Amino acid sequence: MLHDPAQLDLMFQALADPARRQMVDRLSRGPASVSQLAEPLAMSLSAVVQHLNVLEASGLVRTEKLGRVRTCRIEPQALRAAEHWINERRLAWERRLDRLGDFLAETKDES
Amino acid sequence: MLHDPAQLDLMFQALADPARRQMVDRLSRGPASVSQLAEPLAMSLSAVVQHLNVLEASGLVRTEKLGRVRTCRIEPQALRAAEHWINERRLAWERRLDRLGDFLAETKDES
């Protein structure tokens, strides 16, 4: 379910916005409330909540409400899924280059 | 220059679209012309060229025109930069959890 293309889509879309990446960055240093997340951002609390909802829908962030405070934390498995998608494509390319290199080296030996 | 936040922004924005990710996926298996990239996609050539321009502007893809054929290939360093951004945040979080675990284990020993 982590490699579900629809989920992947939501994750990359979530990461596409600089404000949301800044929020993820902040959360990578530890859990935070909505107001704490909002504090360094030059936008209304309301806008931050909307970004937060995007992050939560993507699975990158999980939140939990206790009393009037919503505490947010990163979901590392989701980050790992996005990371993995990129990594697989890069490795596929690099392995291809390696094979090509080997092939060229071999044909050189045979000449 | 690879960790330039503006470039990172362009890269994540480029990866946010499923058609563009499909193009990157195709290119991870080897270089391709614009028409080859377009072939599996249910959209006009023109739309594909527009997506390709986004990918190229982000640095994820490099293209080279020979005669009337534009050949596209992946730029693994750019993929690595996006990968690295995610990886750093995930690791920061996981290291934090580890330290927290150690701390809890220690205070347990002392009880």
Added chain:
DNA sequence: GCAATACTGAAGTGATCACTTAACTATTGC
């Protein structure tokens, strides 16, 4: 209980996005 805090939700707006069509240029094969 009442003010301050911490969010939440709806409605609106202007900007950007992902396309389309259509007209065009440049290159190649015959």
Added chain:
DNA sequence: GCAATAGTTAAGTGATCACTTCAGTATTGC
């Protein structure tokens, strides 16, 4: 040289995005 191929460019459109403001609700501290 002429048709087919390969891509490019511009203009337009409807959908989605990233906000805003404003009016609300629930919780907490005193």
